[in-house]
Amino acid sequence: MTENRHDEALGLEAFEFPPDPANDFEWVPATPEIAGELDQPPEADWRTAGTTRRAFLRGVVCSGVAVSASAYMFTVQSGEARAAVRGVERLISLNVNGKTRRVDVPPNETLAQTIRYRLGLTGTKIGCNRAECGACTVLADDTPIYSCSTLTHQARGARITTVEGVAAPDGTLHPVQQAFIDELGPQCGFCTPGQVMAAVGLLKKNPKPTVDEARRAMSGNLCRCGAYPHYLAGVMRAAGRA
Amino acid sequence: MTDYMHAFDLYTPASLADAAKLLDEHGKDAWIVAGGKDSFDWFKDRHKQPKAVVDVSGLKELRGIRDGGDHVSIGAATTLTEIEESKLLRDNFPLLVQAAAKVASPQIRNSGTIGGNVSQDTRCTYYRDGFPCYRAGGNSCYANTPTAMNREHALFEAVRCVAVTPSDTAPALVALEAEMAISRGGKVRTVSAEKFFIGPDVDITRMTVLEAGDILTEIRLPKKWAGASSYFEKVADRETWDFALVSIAMAARTEGGMVKDVRVACGGVQCTPRRLTEVEDLMKGEKAGPELEKLARRVAARGAKALNFNHFKIPLMGNLAARAARSLA
Numbered sequence A: 001m002t003e004n005r006h007d008e009a010l011g012l013e014a015f016e017f018p019p020d021p022a023n024d025f026e027w028v029p030a031t032p033e034i035a036g037e038l039d040q041p042p043e044a045d046w047r048t049a050g051t052t053r054r055a056f057l058r059g060v061v062c063s064g065v066a067v068s069a070s071a072y073m074f075t076v077q078s079g080e081a082r083a084a085v086r087g088v089e090r091l092i093s094l095n096v097n098g099k100t101r102r103v104d105v106p107p108n109e110t111l112a113q114t115i116r117y118r119l120g121l122t123g124t125k126i127g128c129n130r131a132e133c134g135a136c137t138v139l140a141d142d143t144p145i146y147s148c149s150t151l152t153h154q155a156r157g158a159r160i161t162t163v164e165g166v167a168a169p170d171g172t173l174h175p176v177q178q179a180f181i182d183e184l185g186p187q188c189g190f191c192t193p194g195q196v197m198a199a200v201g202l203l204k205k206n207p208k209p210t211v212d213e214a215r216r217a218m219s220g221n222l223c224r225c226g227a228y229p230h231y232l233a234g235v236m237r238a239a240g241r242a
Numbered sequence B: 001m002t003d004y005m006h007a008f009d010l011y012t013p014a015s016l017a018d019a020a021k022l023l024d025e026h027g028k029d030a031w032i033v034a035g036g037k038d039s040f041d042w043f044k045d046r047h048k049q050p051k052a053v054v055d056v057s058g059l060k061e062l063r064g065i066r067d068g069g070d071h072v073s074i075g076a077a078t079t080l081t082e083i084e085e086s087k088l089l090r091d092n093f094p095l096l097v098q099a100a101a102k103v104a105s106p107q108i109r110n111s112g113t114i115g116g117n118v119s120q121d122t123r124c125t126y127y128r129d130g131f132p133c134y135r136a137g138g139n140s141c142y143a144n145t146p147t148a149m150n151r152e153h154a155l156f157e158a159v160r161c162v163a164v165t166p167s168d169t170a171p172a173l174v175a176l177e178a179e180m181a182i183s184r185g186g187k188v189r190t191v192s193a194e195k196f197f198i199g200p201d202v203d204i205t206r207m208t209v210l211e212a213g214d215i216l217t218e219i220r221l222p223k224k225w226a227g228a229s230s231y232f233e234k235v236a237d238r239e240t241w242d243f244a245l246v247s248i249a250m251a252a253r254t255e256g257g258m259v260k261d262v263r264v265a266c267g268g269v270q271c272t273p274r275r276l277t278e279v280e281d282l283m284k285g286e287k288a289g290p291e292l293e294k295l296a297r298r299v300a301a302r303g304a305k306a307l308n309f310n311h312f313k314i315p316l317m318g319n320l321a322a323r324a325a326r327s328l329a
Ligand SMILES: Cc1cc2nc3c(=O)[nH]c(=O)nc-3n(C[C@H](O)[C@H](O)[C@H](O)COP(=O)(O)OP(=O)(O)OC[C@H]3O[C@@H](n4cnc5c(N)ncnc54)[C@H](O)[C@@H]3O)c2cc1C
Pocket: A130, A131, A132, B031, B032, B033, B034, B035, B036, B037, B038, B039, B040, B041, B056, B062, B076, B077, B080, B102, B103, B104, B105, B108, B111, B112, B113, B114, B115, B116, B117, B118, B119, B120, B121, B166, B167, B168, B169, B210, B214, B215, B216, B217, B241, B242, B243, B244
């Protein structure tokens, strides 16, 4: 698994990542007040200049060079690469966040895997991978679905929207995103992309939900931090504004 | 290994005829998928590894809700959300709408289908975890041992296997006398919902009459029960995701406070939805009221055989039957 047989077929080398707010992060040396006494100066260049962890992750995911990431993704594919003789075509067009992407997708791949590991859109999280938590929620034709439990090939004809696709092109946050910030929705933040998508999906269908309707629409998204009332308040705030 | 499903060939036939051809070709190696909410867990766990997966969710013949004159027909690949939002069903069969609305979570209802909901496999945790039990073709039941956790398991009609029906729509369909249309090689047969679900005495490895090659095409609700009084209640550990510990579905016709006709079925207590015939007989011709409630509570779980951890289902059934009776008062 040293060289990648996929990225060429995928055309991913040419893929340009959207600007990532995480790139604006500036490393601030720890002060003794917050980090305690350091014997040695911290290793300042643990990440190469300009490469955040997030960008690094996307880099390896798409080039497939790093053994760990590519092994994680491709171990079970060797057998199936030979399969699919008369089944679905592996090379498909997928409409994600308004852009059509050509991707090479094996039949047994879930939409969450494609979104994260082939398209590099890591905003969509995988929590349980079995339709039990909601972290992977995306919209398919404006309807919230669990991308971990949907085959990518089943979503071929749909318009997929992920959390990367809800803000305005100029970067203005979606009313739901802004309201979640205002209401202090996220704590650890892991469930947040899913919560955002469930809320955006609700407001598309029902712009002025009652509290009960909102609660019900958000009921397919778990939050380990228990920030439910904050998210709910966020949905209601966004409904007032949107 | 739960990250990736096993390798399979995926087919997305364009017509029912093509789907039938594919199923015929692949025989026992084929597996039908609609929303996949039941299937993909099996595949990720590698306990089921079919070679050919046939996606029927796109088949036009299997989609939509139509008025068929003396019945309303629901395509098998209609999603539970579509059922919940259908005006035709809301107006005529609120019982099914309420049951569908109680399934799993919003996202699951958005892609999970009614066909998949009634055809799904049991949730016995031992079986789901890959134990080689009777249902999996082995020769013991891990849920019915002195130390087993069988809080979710059956009270009635257990023959070696003590698993229960997981479907929320199933009891509603039994109460509404639904007919299931099953297509096989171009020929369609219909089976009543009551006969569609089968217990371990008939076949311990299946939950329904569906065999390899069968496609459930539509579910027909006879207008006999259109606009009837109805009651649905599901008791589960959590409001979302969790399967029913016990659920109850009732359709009833009353005249001047008198119960003329009634059908009641419970989910979660037996391998198939359980008709509460004793409750029905008791209610027919009676006036709804506290007396009827009391009697319904008393007979609802008659004949139940509890396992180590599911005694609580007995009073639960009684209470649900009483509440259903109360709803008619
Ligand atoms: C976390 C979680 C919670 C759940 N909670 C509930 C719940 O509370 N209540 C409940 O009732 N269910 C629940 N479910 C079960 C189930 O997944 C859903 O109810 C859903 O409706 C299944 O539909 P599907 O189309 O996704 O099924 P699929 O997985 O596509 O199909 C399920 C089975 O039915 C067969 N099948 C599907 N369509 C046809 C057809 N047309 N002809 C013949 N066979 C067919 C498939 O071969 C498969 O064996 C839950 C599932 C999960 C993962």
